[in-house]
Amino acid sequence: MASDHHSMLVLVVLTIILVPSGVIVSESARIFTMINDCKETIWPGITPGENFNGGGFALKTGQSIVFTAPVGWSGRIWGRTGCNFDKNGNGTCETGRCGTSLKCTGSGETPATLAEFTLSTLDFYDVSLVDGFNIPLVVSPINGRGNCSIAGCDGDLRPTCPTELAVKANGKTVACRSACDVFNTDEYCCRGVYGNSAVCQATYYSKKFKAACPAAYSYAYDDPTSIFTCTGTDYVITFCSSRNKPVCTYHNNKLYCNTKSEGPKPLIGKWWSLMLGWPLLINLGINL
Structure with a gap:
């Protein structure tokens, strides 16, 4: 864990090389840091995407x-x-594609692991498997106030996906569909007479999703353990990583991490020597 923590601090610190000097981030803005810990290139999709490189x-x-x-x-x-x-x-993409464009103007095709946000005085956020699963995804709020729990799915459902839900490419399971998507019944889709939380309950399939990903939505009315709130927070979105892995955000010339031992650190001293000693591995896009 110590080595993971060190590498993550270096990773986030490197982003400041491309931040304009003296920039102050508005308190009404949220900083989103996306990290790819997968063993392959991924192509994040965001909608609406005006603030996220299109x-x-x-x-x-x-x-x-x-x-x-x-x-x-x-x-x-x-x-x-x-x-x-x-x-x-x-x-095009094997999973999560939004039509045939690199820049997404609409939602991705199912199945896909989704992080959902509503930013307001009180932010609401969650990770949902209601539309199925393609890769692990974790949302870590940092430097906020309130409950601010880590949301997400760091388990990999692909190796254990039931055969009837599996999406395969070149003989390998690349995603796991939801039962609603496959069977299209009122029970699995929480509609019709099942269209309320009292009647629509967890099923065999949603329980398998929940067992692998206890901090993610497993079906439409899985609210109590799946939706989270936080005030004035920044977000780190990590693909293919553990919910327990320390992560950091850079905010107004200070580094904040989600570990008790790491408070805000001014951008001086050892951080500069770290930056100069490491190759730049980061692409940075900031809309200020």
Whole structure:
């Protein structure tokens, strides 16, 4: 864990190389740091994407990218896998595709692991498997006030996905569909007479999802253990990582981490020597 923590501190500190000197982030903005801990390149999709590089981009293994979003933004973030885009941004993906464009203007196709946000005086956020699962995804709020729990799914449902839900490519399971998506019944989709929390209960399939990912929505009315709130927070969104892995955010010339031993650190001293001694591995996009 110590080595993971050190590497994450270096990872986040590196982002400041490209931050304009003296920039102060508005208190009405939220900083989003996305990190790819997967063993392959992923292509995050975001909608609406005006504050997020147009809604889509490539993120290689070990890379991160930083954005800001205003209070009032409400949207979703997911990871696309197995993509192939040409120089004009046209192509397709094995999972999570939003049509044939690198820049997403609409939601991704199911199945996909979704992070959902509503930014307001009190933020609401969750990770949902209601539309199925494609890769692990964790949302860590940092430097906020309130409950501010870590949301997400760091278990991998692909190896244990029931055969009837599995999406395969080249003989390998690349995603796991929801029971609603496969069977399209009122019971699995929480509609009709099942369209309320009293009647629509966990099923065999949603229980398998919940066992692997206890801090994510497993079906439509899985609210009590799945939706979280926080005030004035920044977010770190990590693909293919543990919920217990320390992560950090850079805010107004200070580094904040979600460990008790790490308070805010001014951008001086050892952080500069760390930056100069490491190659730049990060793509950074900031909308201020």
